[in-house]
Amino acid sequence: MLKQRIITALLMLPIALGGFFLLDGAAFAWFIGAIIAVAAWEWAQLAGLTGQPQRLGYAGAVAAALLLLYFNQQLAGLLMTLGIVWWLLATLLVLTFPESSRYWASSPIRLLIGLLILLPAWQGLLLLKGLEHGNLLILAVMVMVWGADIGAYFSGRAFGKRKLAAQVSPGKSWEGVCGGLLATGLIAIGTGLYCQWSARVMILAVLATVLVVSLSVVGDLTESMFKRQAGVKDSSNLLPGHGGVLDRVDSLTAAVPLFYVLLWLAGWSAQ
Numbered sequence: 001m002l003k004q005r006i007i008t009a010l011l012m013l014p015i016a017l018g019g020f021f022l023l024d025g026a027a028f029a030w031f032i033g034a035i036i037a038v039a040a041w042e043w044a045q046l047a048g049l050t051g052q053p054q055r056l057g058y059a060g061a062v063a064a065a066l067l068l069l070y071f072n073q074q075l076a077g078l079l080m081t082l083g084i085v086w087w088l089l090a091t092l093l094v095l096t097f098p099e100s101s102r103y104w105a106s107s108p109i110r111l112l113i114g115l116l117i118l119l120p121a122w123q124g125l126l127l128l129k130g131l132e133h134g135n136l137l138i139l140a141v142m143v144m145v146w147g148a149d150i151g152a153y154f155s156g157r158a159f160g161k162r163k164l165a166a167q168v169s170p171g172k173s174w175e176g177v178c179g180g181l182l183a184t185g186l187i188a189i190g191t192g193l194y195c196q197w198s199a200r201v202m203i204l205a206v207l208a209t210v211l212v213v214s215l216s217v218v219g220d221l222t223e224s225m226f227k228r229q230a231g232v233k234d235s236s237n238l239l240p241g242h243g244g245v246l247d248r249v250d251s252l253t254a255a256v257p258l259f260y261v262l263l264w265l266a267g268w269s270a271q
Helices: 002-022 025-046 052-070 073-095 107-129 134-159 174-195 199-230 245-265
Strands: 163-165 169-173
Touching (some): 025 052, 025 107, 025 199, 025 245, 052 107, 073 199, 107 245, 134 169, 163 174, 163 199, 199 245
């Protein structure tokens, strides 16, 4: 399994990095859109669509929605607002699972939820790309999520005792979450010291990091909740050793919209 994971990662990493950081404009939008469409195909299974025609149809509908949004960027603000509202609601659903499943058990509702997860993530990445130092900002949110994952893994293995959400993901612990937050907080502080940020900017950066990482955990738990309800371990087997695309980006789908909104509130300007 480890060998398989390493081989898959080595094959996918250059493609992912090239797409995220070398492409611009429409090429970047469609590269991210292709990833979102594949994730939509995977989500359709979690929503109860088992036949390939239905799953492909849902992926096609999501791709059509992306096309509509691309040519109607005036809808971006509304979409980001809906994304933030969804993730606040998702936090409550995760905390109250399995009781909360009665509110979203039907397939149409789960399909709608898929739109609220996937579309704002795509839009958020496009908006980040358009900001000053857009590539660095995209890298920053990725480092937050990756740093939190690594910190949570090691601290959870070493100290994990209290379950974070036993009904959703029994392997996650509060100690792991704290370790992830500590790791990303230290990254933010280290970056601030290197860039010679003022004390005010440093404090705001650490607070923003805590918020983004906390919501990224909700993104991870939300997919786990829907997978548990659907009775599947992974969203698909497209990435040997890693599961599916959705398994790799679940935390980012929550982190990206919030990260952009925080930058917008801070007055970060476009290029």
